[in-house]
Amino acid sequence: MTARKINFYLGAMRLTPEHQRLFSHADLLTAMHQAFVKIAPPQLAQRCVSGGFSEGNLTICADNGAIAAKLRQTVPSLLLKFHAMGYEVTAIRITVQANYRNNRAHGISGKKPKIGPAGMESLNDLAMELPQSPLKTAIESLLKKQRMGRSGRNHSDSDTQ
Structure with missing residues (x-):
């Protein structure tokens, strides 16, 4: 009205x-x-x-x-x-x-993007195949951050139930 x-x-x-x-x-x-x-x-x-x-x-x-x-x-x-x-x-x-x-109209929010399971698996395979290099270190760091973010969410979700 x-x-x-x-x-x-x-x-x-x-x-x-x-x-x-x-x-x-x-x-x-x-x-x-x-x-x-x-x-x-x-x-x-x-x-x-x-x-x-x-x-x-x-x-x-x-x-x-x-x-x-x-x-x-x-x-x-x-x-x-x-x-x-x-x-x-x-x-x-x-x-x-x-x-x-x-x-938000462009889909940009304060949340960091999350990598899906298939992407995580592909990045993990790539990291294992790469020789020791800055790229390998960066990929491993990204994977570690993604895993920590997922496990942190899971714990917080179970705490609220």
């Missing part, structure tokens, strides 16, 4: 002369972002968001420098595609704005 109240309030504000310019700009930004998602390479578009649009200059915020660098390579074709869609974009500025979204 709260969402309905908010939508009613925003709908009423949209009709007031004082807020029409704000809402029309927000609508333009939304439409431009949807257009960007359609025309940009999907693997890049999902890691970016439109930052703003003013006087023909569109700002795109990327998750990290690597995404920004790849996106900069596509700017000329993006400009042509925006023009073809009827948007008067004269320049695209790419910025890096890490953590602009909730990290």
Whole structure:
């Protein structure tokens, strides 16, 4: 019911002369972002968001420098595609704005990834075949940490039952 109240309030504000310019700009930004998602390479578009649009200059915020660098390579074709869609974009500025979204939206959490049983077995086999080296030491250390994490969880789970 709260969402309905908010939508009613925003709908009423949209009709007031004082807020029409704000809402029309927000609508333009939304439409431009949807257009960007359609025309940009999907693997890049999902890691970016439109930052703003003013006087023909569109700002795109990327998750990290690597995404920004790849996106900069596509700017000329993006400009042509925006023009073809009827948007008067004269320049695209790419910025890096890490953590602009909730990290959970990308599946990133504070928990460390866990290696499954098949992965543990494969890593163990690899470690046994390798000669003594920094790689072998690193794999053995990883396996040890994974085993300790599993045994720690099992004990804590049995303590709570």
